[in-house]
Amino acid sequence: MKKFRKPLKFYLYMFLILSVAVAGYTVFKVIRDETPISDLVSLWVLPLLFIVIYYGSDSLFDKIFNRKKKVDFEEKFIEEIAKRMRDNNEFLVEDYRRLQNNDKFQGSLKMGYQIFKDGETEVYNIAKLERKFKKGSIENRAIQYVIDYLIETKKPIE
Numbered sequence: 001m002k003k004f005r006k007p008l009k010f011y012l013y014m015f016l017i018l019s020v021a022v023a024g025y026t027v028f029k030v031i032r033d034e035t036p037i038s039d040l041v042s043l044w045v046l047p048l049l050f051i052v053i054y055y056g057s058d059s060l061f062d063k064i065f066n067r068k069k070k071v072d073f074e075e076k077f078i079e080e081i082a083k084r085m086r087d088n089n090e091f092l093v094e095d096y097r098r099l100q101n102n103d104k105f106q107g108s109l110k111m112g113y114q115i116f117k118d119g120e121t122e123v124y125n126i127a128k129l130e131r132k133f134k135k136g137s138i139e140n141r142a143i144q145y146v147i148d149y150l151i152e153t154k155k156p157i158e
Contacts, residue, residue, distance in 0.1 A: 018047035
């Protein structure tokens with residue numbers, strides 16, 4: 001994400017440079033054209049006005065373009081399962097691809113997330129997940145990580 005707002009030091013230096021420029025212009029006009037200072041007083045507001053507008057526009061762009069993304073709890077759930085699977089080194093790269101392309105496994109993963117989020121119901125429960133795949137298959141070994149995670153994080157019924 002691009003950060004539009006600069007550090008406060010930047011705006012202070014910019015204000016200082018603009019103030020020196022306006023003061024120099026004021027001195028120049030007073031000496032060269034003999035302009036009364038009262039005619040040039042309105043120029044002294046310009047550096048402050050410019051910096052306020054510059055800072056405001058940077059802040060506005062920062063808010064518009066860099067909105068915080070909502071936390072995707074499903075993505076975190078899947079990442080935790082994937083981390084556990086990687087840490088165990090039980091699966092090959094081809095196995096991960098096969099699991100990723102398997103619609104039945106992906107549906108089971110969503111079912112696991114629903115159990116994680118809402119708890120077990122008649123429709124979504126751990127027993128159904130256990131029976132979904134043949135024993136010894138890659139999908140069964142992978143879904144076992146989901147089941148173990150669900151059992152570990154199971155919330156006690158209050």
